Amino acid sequence: MNIGQVLDLLRVDHPGVTIPKIRFWEAEGLVTPERTPAGYRKFSSADVERLRYVLRMQRDHYLPLKVIREHLDAMDRGLEPPPIDSVVPTVPKVSLAADGVPSADSFRRTSDVRLSRRELVKIAGISEELFAELEAYGLVSPRQGTTTYDPDALLVAQTAHELAEFGIEPRHLRAFKTAADREVGLVQQAVAPLARSRDAAAQGRADDAMGEIAALSMRLHATLVKVGLQRS
Numbered sequence: 001m002n003i004g005q006v007l008d009l010l011r012v013d014h015p016g017v018t019i020p021k022i023r024f025w026e027a028e029g030l031v032t033p034e035r036t037p038a039g040y041r042k043f044s045s046a047d048v049e050r051l052r053y054v055l056r057m058q059r060d061h062y063l064p065l066k067v068i069r070e071h072l073d074a075m076d077r078g079l080e081p082p083p084i085d086s087v088v089p090t091v092p093k094v095s096l097a098a099d100g101v102p103s104a105d106s107f108r109r110t111s112d113v114r115l116s117r118r119e120l121v122k123i124a125g126i127s128e129e130l131f132a133e134l135e136a137y138g139l140v141s142p143r144q145g146t147t148t149y150d151p152d153a154l155l156v157a158q159t160a161h162e163l164a165e166f167g168i169e170p171r172h173l174r175a176f177k178t179a180a181d182r183e184v185g186l187v188q189q190a191v192a193p194l195a196r197s198r199d200a201a202a203q204g205r206a207d208d209a210m211g212e213i214a215a216l217s218m219r220l221h222a223t224l225v226k227v228g229l230q231r232s
Contacts, residue, residue, distance in 0.1 A: 001043045003033075009048055014055045022051065024165055028065060030054055030072060057084075062158065064125030104211035114148040124157040133170040134160055138177055183221075187213045 001009075003019055010017045025031055026041075031050050033041040050072065057063040057071065061084050071081035115123070121131050134140045139160065140153040160170060190213055194206040 001048070003041050003043065006043045006048055006051065010051060010055065013052070014059065017055060020166065021162075025051065025054060025065075028069070030065070030069060062123040062125060067125075104208075104215040107211040107214040113151050114143070114146070115150070115154060116148060120149045120154050120157060124154055124161055126157055126161045130161065130164065130170065131157060137170050137174050139170060139173055179221075183214075183217050187217065
């Protein structure tokens with residue numbers, strides 16, 4: 001299979017996987033497809049299963065690439081991979097629309113999961129230095145009035161870690177935070193009239209409207225980025 005065919009197979013269960021990510025994993029030695037005389041990659045079914053294993057370990061167990069590489073090396077040598085520590089907090093699955101954009105409901109959902117700094121760093125598979133940078137740039141922070149972090153902070157840390165693999169550092173992500181703050185302000189401004197209403201059900205309608213507007217905003221943002229990349 002060529003890399004495009006592999007991508008189609010993997011995206012059935014892992015819609016976030018990309019060709020650059022597969023190439024990065026190849027550069028890291030996690031998969032070694034054959035090369036044709038012309039230099040094109042040719043993946044076997046075993047290569048695809050290997051990539052599925054990498055994706056599953058990242059998604060379900062938050063393992064860093066270093067640990068996943070050790071697992072793969074053990075399996076290559078006919079050994080069983082080491083047991084996975086499952087006694088750690090996990091991120092609740094976010095409800096996604098069919099196109100991968102967060103639904104309105106996902107903006108209203110909250111979680112009772114609370115993570116210590118040490119737990120977050122361990123599960124995200126990041127260094128203390130990277131986490132300190134994310135905090136310094138305001139990308140992650142403890143829940144207000146506490147010293148613990150929620151699953152959203154973990155998701156930000158994991159995403160920043162994956163972006164760092166492509167050379168995108170936390171300082172480059174300040175633009176995302178600024179844009180997000182502007183979108184939050186716009187959503188709050190739009191629902192303010194509902195929130196000020198004296199109707200007993202007004203707050204519920206305001207919450208519903210906030211989720212709908214936020215989801216539409218995310219859809220528009222994602223589509224504009226997609227269009228811009230296609231035109232570049």
